[in-house]
Amino acid sequence: MGIPQLQSYIEKACPSDCFYKVNIEQLAKNYREQTGGYEPVIVVDGSSCIGFIYKGLDWAAGGQFKQLFEKLDAFIKSFKRIGVRLVFFFTGGTVGPKRRKWIERSYQKQDEIHMIFDKLAKGWQVEELEKWHMLPTGVGSYDRFFFQYILQCEVHVSVDEDDTEIAHYARKNQCFAILAQDTDYLIYEGAPYYISALHLNLTSMSSYVYDRKKLMIHLGLETFHMPLFASLAGCDRVSFEDLKPFHRRIKFEFNKPNQFVAVAEYIKRYGFNSEESIFDSLTLIAKEALNDPEARNVLEISIRCYMSSTPLYTIPSTDHPHWNDILQRAEELHRFHHSLQPNMILNVLSGEPFEYGYSFEDFRKEELPKSGCLLRPIRMRLYGILLHEKPPKLDPILVHEWSMESLNSLEADFRVKPIPPIDAHPGLLALWSDDRTREMQTARWQLFAHSLSPDLDFGVLTDLPDNLILPTAVFFFLQKKNFLEEWEIESLIATVVALPSVPTEKLASLPANPVNLRAVQIGTIYMQAIFISILVFSACGYPLPASQVFIHPYFDGKLHQKMYSKFEKNTFPYSLMDPDQDLGDDLERNRQLSLFSQIKARVFLSS
Structure with missing residues (x-):
């Protein structure tokens, strides 16, 4: 990201004072002394850093979200130990001038995924593909929730350009550094130090600084x-x-x-x-x-x-007071309540496109539906909820989607018409209010359930443990689409039920090879559906508080590979917690088997 080749130039061809090693603890100490004891704050460009944090975890099988949380926790604690507070920013979407670059990158990444699939199909080991390491589907979406709801960090999702808002925040709040890997921070007036995420060593708390002022002197x-x-x-x-x-x-x-x-x-x-x-x-x-x-x-x-003098983008107002109130409330929930609402909600309301980029799917083959197309009916019902009150005199009520769902699907955007809700819609301001009366909660649950599937009765969800509500709704949707074998859905159910009780050491020790590519793509579809269900949950005003929704690791790729193999061979694992039965006691084992049976019965209720 940023300016091509500038990072290499400053590292290899500029004077040594343009790029030099630093001890972050010492930098923070110097900052406190120079400012009379101000707290050192580093603004983290989460979108450019998460790839470096995720390194070392399995990626080819679909991601390891439980272990990701542990790595994020260790990341935060490393900075707390030296008295540095972190503030995170994540990108809220691609602004218009960057669309062409986003399309180019999406195609490039999808080509790499196809190449990875081909090598895995030929028997390559995952370890041999490490130079093509990329984030699994969902990691770039869920990391912000872990930071915010589990680790209690300050998190922002941009409305304007991500790097623009980071530089603005750092300048306004006198932050002493930006942690990122994007040469645009050599251009912005932001913080005194731009610290490299690529070279960050959490053991020694050292990295390298790209010095903007010294670069200007050099040039x-x-x-x-x-x-x-x-x-x-x-x-x-x-x-x-x-x-x-x-x-x-x-x-x-x-x-x-x-x-x-x-x-x-x-x-x-x-x-x-x-x-x-x-x-x-x-x-x-x-x-x-x-x-x-x-x-x-x-x-x-x-x-x-x-330019630092350019004001941040704000949502433009209309001639319709009620719609303006909705836009204002959506922006407040997005920007000022530490991103209580995912960015796509505000994007749709303000007329921005919905983005659906590359994912771990093979667009050259037709054995499985592609998630972008498969999940469009849910998105259409989501748009129906969000745009239900949009005045007809405003732009045509269509949503533009940039959706990667075939080899050439980004050549033009899709124009998608919302599907109106089949249930009573109390209005977005009411849904997003603190009203938790039985009547309002029923409205929220009905809108959510019927967005996933018009046949889904919300009553089959509400008495489940929190971590199983969204997955069960997704399983119901997948079952209705009738493209998976029953045992394939069972393998997903088993993965989600077992995951909370499997220690991270055990997950780490599960074999990375061989990788079943059909299972990878099924896992991708499932995770994309989970993310869309979170958007719907948010649009409906959270039938459950966000703090109860965003704290769960909803998937583990390696565990799913093992479950998929067991169910494919028709060897139902007696212990879901560990298919080899070397963990857990009878009570826990029986509890999991009971949950598995409950979810399966509800998912296949009408089949």
């Missing part, structure tokens, strides 16, 4: 030059590929070995003395850099996104 640029520098070097908003002819030309013209020094020389030639003077010359710059004077608009958008 001979001022602070107000940096947004233009990023835009001409190539970033998420201005295509690096489109700038390559310009880079070749100015490297020759200024006799410089790389594009970064050449771009700096090009900027200095104009003699700019302020931000506004740059905009006066932008038409000429667009013609010289992109061979198109009309491209000044692209450059201006890019530059303003980096």
